[in-house]
Amino acid sequence: MLTYNTMMVIYKAAPIAIIAILIALFWISRMLCGKNSQTSSTVTPQRLIEFSMEELRQATNNFDLDNNHLGFGCYGLVYTGLIGDRIVAIKREWLHLQPRFLDEVSYMSKIQHENLVNLIGYCCEEGNQLLVFEYMVKGNVRDYLGDSSDFTFKKRISVALDAAKGLLHLHNLDPPVQHKRFRTGKVLLDADLNAKVSDAGMLGLLQDRDLRLLNPRGGLEETIDVYSFGLFLLELITGEKPGLLQSTFEIMQWILLRRSTNTLLDDNMPGTFTNQSLEAYMKITIECLTYPAIDRPKMDMVVTELETIYQNEVINEEHEVALGSELFNITIQ
Template sequence: MKSNFGKKKMSLFPCCTTQKRPSKIKWKKSIKEDNDNKSVVSFSNISFKSDSGKRKFITDEIAKLGKGNITSRIISYHELCVATQNFHPTNMIGEGGFGRVYKGYLKSTNEVVAVKQLDRNGFQGNREFLVEVLILSLLDHPNLVNLIGYCAEGEHRLLVYEYMVNGSLEDHLLDLTEEAKPLDWQARMKIAKGAAKGLEYLHDQADPPVIYRDFKASNILLDENFNPKLSDFGLAKLGPTGDKTHVSTRVMGTYGYCAPEYALTGQLTTKSDVYSFGVVFLEMITGRRVIEYSRPEDEQNLVVWAQPLLKDRKKFIQMADPLLKDKYPIKSLYQALAVAAMCLQEEDETRPIISDVVTAIEFLARKRVEVDEPQPRKEISPTQEEDSNHN
């Protein structure tokens, strides 16, 4: 499914005009560039270093590299023990390969927070900890989670974030319980738009650009209004600069979400994030997890299952999440699947740039569906028998 989507501004929706995007920023939160303050250069260097495995004095490193621009504060281990009731199991709200996340309350600032306790035996070492603190302290956007503080006492590595009351996108999309209320179409498009805008900020406005490298549903957090914020930046890399076309790095991330060229060669570009966005967007449309071994063998990999269906518009309706109960605009479904298909192109040069994806999804997020009325027949292709039975 070849496309020139990534080579020019969005032409998929003729009525949709491309908005002018803000100019690049230099890792701002008032970073000064003079002989005594080279935060950008220093961070670039640390981003490409591998962790030597030796214990580092993280607080000193952050102070040196941040050059006074770090907005998150140092929080003592004792204060975090008090905040989480000694990391009591009843306060645990998440668990992964990185460690555990606890809900806590900081009396000193009267804040409810999420405390991520990194597993000292896990893959996320000092480098990942340092990168996350620097990225979330030096960059600022409504669709990036806010890092309130960190702790690096002795062997302890903890990150303290704003508490996101609605958990992650994964919690509301995949493996729902019978009592859970599924996200409606409009909510899904709103979340996709915000997540794409977070990536756009990292790719197009940070200088040098940031490649997120771990875009997945569990890393998209939701506030009380279901506004999405990207989290977990430990695997992020600074993107290619100058004449370089890619960054070569050890392949890391989550199986199923990695772009094929990155998984095969370790060559990383911003288009690698676009592929991962396509996978998550497909999850949002279909309600299927990227890898599900409980399904028949030919349906276990979401992208492999979707590829033949994406080539036949007659089968698009088969891909819609059954939990939507047919309450979505047919045209929007077609257009959303077209965007997902273009993001999932095997060749990275044929994928869209993220700003074009944002433009497309902004258009989809503006469209509303009247769920109490049947879909108008004029939106249904007369050549598609399956469509004619929709609603």
């Protein structure tokens, strides 16, 4: 049993211990945000806005889960916010603070592109790490496929071309950057259906987490992104998630089964298209998915092919070709 004197010592020491713990946590949070630490970055990210926590609280109505919550992503909770007259998307860290947060944010600020969802600013304050991105009002392609009734073949080609240019930009960086988590949910749309790839360059912030790829590795470096882009193209034209296709045989079996039952094309796709464009689209889709991985095209070739298909649709826009009225031939060399 504790004596009276012992209890009094504990009673008097407890507040001091609590204060000491709070002070320690405060300094740890400052160190993890790159302040007062010799091992943290001393470089302030360029071309970005450094927001205060109070600004982001006001922008999100104190991170209102009912009205401002967009979803839950790999980095944490995602909110909409209003800063001035601009709507933004704010991602808030939910697992643990990253000691190299400012380094990674600085890096992300240098890889911006018109076909990437660009970082606007950040906050590293009060033990919080948040990222502020431009807001894409139409959401992601996966959701848009299910909700839209005006997503024509031509518009889908345009979206695919935008996304391909985003990946090409990453692959052309020095050193090259691979997305490694690309899928339809990572392609976001603005009010005019311009597409941008999200979460580009974020692997450094996620390196301590379980990044299970949504496609078989099947290759190294950018071949993984090319394979994922092939799945994206297939889902974009069919409206259906194809799952993992781990051989050329499985790919052809999946396509030909739907072709034979006239269910390959998305029922929600209105309008017309040329058979030539559809054949070219399926050809580049299969090439992106092909095995072995070394035979997959580079993203610059994918961009070129999609540009040709898009221009062909522009030229033939006035021609009427009934949707799904003809079967098309696919040949694998």
